[in-house]
Amino acid sequence: MLIASGVLLTPSLIPSVQAQALPNLGDTEREELSPAMERRLGEQIMRQIRRNRDYLDDAPTQEYLNNLGNDLLAVRPEARGEAQYDYFFFVVRDPMLNAFALPGGFIGTHTGLILAAQNESEVAGVMAHEIGHVAQRHIARMLGKQRQDMLIPLAGMILGALAASSSPNAGVGIMMGSQGLAMQRQLNFSREAEREADRIGLDIMRDAGYETSGMINFFGRLQQATRGYNDSMPAYLRSHPLTTERIADIQARTRDQPYRQRADGFDFPVIQARVRVLQTNSAQGLFEAEEVFKRQVQQNTRTAIVAGNYGLAMVALRRGAPDRAQTFIDQARAVLKDGAPKTGNAALTSLAIEVRLAARQANEAVAEAEIARKQFPLSRGMALQYADALMAANRADDAVSFLRDQTSLYRSEPQLYDRLAKGYAAQGRQALQHMALAENYALRGSLPAAIDQLGIARRAPDATFYDQSIIDAREREMKAQRMEELQREKDGTL
Template sequence: MMQSMRRSRLLAPFTLMLCWVLAFPPAAFGFFGSLTIEKEKQIGEEFCLQLQQYYPVVRDPFLASYINAVGQKLVQQLGSQPFQFRFFIIEDPSYNAFAVPGGYVFVNTGLIRIMEREDELAGVLAHEITHIHQRHMAKRMDKAKFGNIAALVGGLAAVLLGGAAAAPILAGTMAGAETAMLKYSRDDEREADTLGFKWATKAGYDPRYMMSVFRKMARQRWFEGSDIPVYLKTHPELESRIVDLSHLYATYELNHQERPINPAFTYFRQRMEALYGNPQRMKRELLIRLSHEPDNVPYRYSLALIYKRLGDRSKAAEAYQQALNRDPYNDMIKRDLAIFYYESNRPQEAQTLFKELLQRNSRDEVSLYYLGLILQDRRQVDEALPLFEKLHGINPAFTEVYYNLGALYGEKQRLGPAHYYLGLHSRMAKDLPTALFHFRKALTYLGAQEKYHDEAQAEVFRLERMRVRVSN
């Protein structure tokens, strides 16, 4: 009950924004005729924009980088794609994951917390990626022939966020019969399972764990009574699909040998718990566990994060060092220690560690970001800018970089991209009037053929449709 109330409060302003959009005639959206790939991208962008205004999306660099890495590893198995896939974590305790046309995949923290290994996360992501790849939702939207994008975004929210929880969005947007047309069919789910199984296997994951995470969700229904996990509502007939997957697994000649858990996933889970769980409770639990397992490195790492979150920096530094002493070649701990040095005004020590990490992995998103910050702090614009641009190219969902790119382009007097990125930053900060100001300014500096022009124009169009006004 409390969970539904929480969602309703979050969705109320979401509904208001959709109603603003509805004030415009359908022709304003150009949403007639067959649903093209470009229109599909537009719908995904609209949904993502609205969702991120009112749902708490996890911004932690390591967590955002990790889920993107797993997702992109799976996407690589598909071959050439018309979409640029983006992966997000939503801070919400419910068991849910969903895909939006145009390449957007979302997973709730609640679902991740019941996972025990990366293979389970890969199984869920592979299933959602397949829904996009096979254009399941897009085909259903095309058949439904919605009058405008606002109604469609409302319908998507109602279906993907889970029935009653999204009821406020339905007010004034669409009829129940139209909503029903958006729900995945049994054939859609079977295809997403079968092809997701294939992508996960090709990427080197054990597909049995796609079944294991589904079983966990199915079991949870018995513990929660009538409060059925959202994923079971939006992806129905889970039990029969588990049987189908079991039969599919039996047809593959796979190595049944149990593989060790990827250490990166252990740290991913530990970090999520430390940053978004109850810190005092976790501190007590970790101290008890460490009294029995003093050499457990992930526990030491988590304790350092907890002390840091609680503001006890001396104990945090001690815990980091104890963890690193027990595992001196652990890059994840080194990266966190480097961040700790940066935040403790010890930039030279931080820079040394970040450079060492990037020598081993030049696509380390977190190290690129923080090394860029250090160089930006020193006003080394020409060195910092390519690091942030590289990061943005690797992971467009790494939104923390927007402000830095805007500021650095401003330093170089490249005002078109400067205003464009500052607009993106303001939009993510929910300051829509300032975002509209920057996007309009970007267009005054960008030629029609220049990079960012079309994106800035689209942002202006969206915000003006929402009746956003720039203060004088």
């Protein structure tokens, strides 16, 4: 995966096919990189990306992108492939205009791209393009006849490209350590692969009800932006540029389609405001964001006023002024009241809970969170905030009861086990606390730490016979998984 005209995309060296038919791969390619192996590679890379400080682990932003991505996938379910990939869309804190696809259905977007988009259709166009790369399994098809031991260097190459956006020297070091230079020729994108992803993306956008002109407009601005890039980036981080021919091809495909105008709701501008604040870590950046929000509030449109007040509330919260943040939230809600969907705005509701917690208004936070759970029953972020509010209100028993139910339904969410451990700690239940921490570490890919936590749980004075039985069983499972990991590392395979 390399930077192609400002967008990180999945590599390919394969011929073009029609977007309407997502082909299956031949037996030879399946033998080398099956869909299950492709997913495992993506998960391995994601475990490392999640440890990066620029990985934006922000529930409202992730939920917005995943809702948008799943809307796109709903009109093209075959894009999930025979393995039925559960796509995951995430954000990386970086001002560059980038997006990238990883094997197995993981798609990342840089904060800079979200901020540069002028409407939701432009973001949808980039995401649909990346879905096209995953749907065509470009990495699998590129590596179809390569040995499996080339996959680990590929992971290093991808991580190196990410690191290089903020620290070129660090990126080079990672890639050289992963034999990235040896794979350079294989990682260059073919123009046919890009056109293929363009065609699939356009079809997905059109069927999902987005403006296909969004892809054209955004790629055009992307082309303008890349002209200003200097040559300091190493040559092996660059791939085929976004060509004029590609843009012309997209225009030709949309020329005969009826124009479709799609008005954005409140969700996109609000998330843009949130990302603008989350992208910066400096006082100057916060000041510049505040100026943008002040100008938005002065505009005579409801969406701009709501987004501007939301952003100002975010700035106030970052500056440690929750009371001032609450004032801006109230102003945003007053404007939103008559024009928003009945379910409200998820990001604004989440921020309201966050502000209540920061102001140490625990009971008010619980009340906000209880309403939010009814409005957004599928929101995982709201569920976590509800648990946080219960803990802040010194309702550890209620929090533990709620979290135990949640972990039975969502077994793969480490955040639930992290909060459950805190709940057990508040109750003084040491064995259960460390058992929950073990599950948290295991889900985050740190099996040695998980096994250590099980050892601590075994020695806890309140560990019952039943607890000991669970600990013994989980320890055997985790040690077996760890042995498999070590064997794969030794063999240089997935």
